[in-house]
Amino acid sequence: MASSSLPIPQPPRTPSPSPDSQDQRSLAPEPQYDPKALSPMHGIMQSERLNVNAPNMAPTSPTSPSFGAFPTHGSNTNAGSGTVDPNPFNFQPMALAKSPVMKSNIGQRRGHKYKHSSISHQIFLEPPPRAPLALPASLPIPTLKECRSSMSKDQKTRFWWSVCHMLIAGYTLWSAHGSLAMMALSHLILFDSLGALLCVIVDVLGNFEVWKRSSVRHPFGLERAEVLAGFASSVLLVFMGMDLISHNLQHWLESSPGHQPHHSHEHDRVSAGSVDLTAILAIGSTLVSAIGLKNHARIGKSMRFAYIESLPSVLSNPSHFLTLSCSALLLILPLLSVSLYSWLDKLLSLSMAISMCILGSRIVKTLGSMLLMSFSGNGVNDVMRDIQADPAVTAIDDARFWQVHYGLCMANLKLRVTGTEETLIKLREKITSLIRNRLGGGYGSGGQKWEVTLQFTAERL
Template identity: 55%
Template sequence: MAASSMPIPLPPRTPTPPPDDTVDSEPGPSVLHQHSAVSFDPKALSPSPLLLSSDMALADARLSPPSTPPSLNPFNFQPAMLAKSPIVKSNIIGQRRGHKYKHSSVMTMDQKVRFYWSVCHMFVAGYTAWKGGHSAAIQALSHLIFYDGLGALLCVLVEVFSNFEVWGRSSLVHPFGLQRMEVIAGFALSILLIFFGFDLISHNAKHTLEGIGHAPHHPHSHDPVSSGTVELTAVLAIASTLVSAVALKNHARIGKAMRFAAMKSLPSVLSNPSHFLTLSCSATLLLLPLVSLQTYQRVDKVLSLSIALAMLFLGVHLAMNVGSMLLMSYPSKEVPSVIMDIASDPLVRSVDQAKFWQAHYGLGIANLKLRVEAGDEALVKLRERISSLIRNRLSGGYGSGGQKWEVH
């Protein structure tokens, strides 16, 4: 009885695991149950509309895909208006680029005109030689016109090459750029002028010996050229020379190497010996139809021989001047007087070394080694005075268009 009165102990309660916050993934849309801040009333007959709306809002938020931040688009699909202004063409010949390069030109319009005119100048020489017939003076004039045409063509080609940077760029192989090629071409022209002179002398000697011999090779005498042909060839020679010299200035470069001190007082056209010789010969030919036939034949031979000797003299003079450039020297009568003026400066004690040489038509170099007694400021002023003296005496002064001198 005592045992039955004792309380029966309760069996131990099995511990329940804590509820999982996460919900296993199942196929289909997953809904996560969240506790709402609104209290749940178990005695209510219907759920609270506030609780229902909040639960549905949370469910919609869970069902909707997460919003991703906007990514940067590398492409711009917005319409854009291109500029309608015309493309500006570059006038710098060496900087033209693009697929339209074939439409560009290495010559300016002025250079094209001068090039075509130099070709026409040589055609005038050919026409003069063709119409000259057996006139020795007209044949000599054709040689002069052809030489002028070649000189004009050389000047145009040099200006075309100077459009490129490599023409004046110095390198180890070419310290003065490619401008020395112009000196070589000028030397070739001087040799050609000497050859023309000897050719005219040989023709005159041949005709003279044929006339002296008892049995000439040509039994018939040569008929003189008609007066109209002589006048036409003379007028063409004068016109072509004046157009090349005055209007186009084709012979400015070669004329610098052919100028003589005795001709500096003449006008610019006549100061070039080649122009002077061509114009004087053409003017003399205009007077030939006014004389008799016998006088015409004598004057024709004398005029041809005079032109041949003048071409020899000019060719030798030009070859010496251009050859001095090739040998890197400067033979001038002004150099000793310039050295004396430098030595007479009160700051200069003595001139140990003085070398003057010309690299090409546009550049001369003076290397001086002096003993001076002056400070830094006085030395700078002395250098300026010597540089100004050399430029004024050897290149004609500032603004005269002479060659450039570098003093070291």
């Protein structure tokens, strides 16, 4: 059998380099850069091909590689003899590992963090470090026990007087005996006593740091709480005035012809020609609270009536003016006849009720604008007209006037100006003085404190 006599082919074997290959590699020229090649690695790749084919190639020119001399599968042509190597591959046995191969992650990053990225160092820059805020996040609010322990002797005296003032208001209401004017007086005294008590509470809270010091939670301290309390008492004054108006309507319907009243309203509170001690007590308590505690003083500064502004300090306050005038008229009424007393009592009660509604609505409007961070005073238009008339001011971009609480107002203006630096400094001083004198009442007048912020945009002519 001819086929059995042929030798069995062995698997191809990878030729091992001959000792002469080291010498030939050392003699191989350095790769040169070809500027006409498409890739800068062209010369390096050709030098590597020369080193691979060096043992199998005939000695040719080192700079002219011979393509087609690479070994093909199953055959390898030697450059010198032209014989075929039956074993072009060299297979070696290898033992497989039983345990799974663990890939090392040394030098690798998990995920992508912009801060440590090489690209992020060029694009995403870290913000510059900022200094911590000078304002604290919040300040402790005193408890009732802390407020009581911090009260001085004068503050305790004023507190107990405000309690006595409220008791006088209750006694005035109990001694009205069908007099609508005395009932209106009792409501006014109650409003004055609430104002006196509020002044004492404000004075006690002023002992603590949280009242005036600003924080992140309370930018203007707790002084705006006084505005809120005054707003609530003014709403109560409006409701008391409306209650008196309803009582007057009820009495007018009962006294109309053809209607039999359910109960008589005879004037038996005081005898004719006598002095009304309740009215004297109301006048005395009002003067003590107005002069000693200065209740409603802040409301009187923030809300002024032109008709009574020229009167003395006590009477210039609208709340004190109503209480004292009503008490003085009640002292005169017993000197009149009974029939005339009845008509004047109803007329005085109705006029006081309407005055309470007007006064309460004005206070609600003024304090409501404070709570909404706006300014409801007069004189803003005049100030803006004077600022616009200045030759250094070309335009007013923005102007905001607002009141934080009774003692602090703020003005923020953004202006377009022209002139030298010295002119702008004088203009800043002029506008600040103008706002403080026109709106705050001037230095030493006891008006509101104004903080003025100006922003200038210089324009070239």
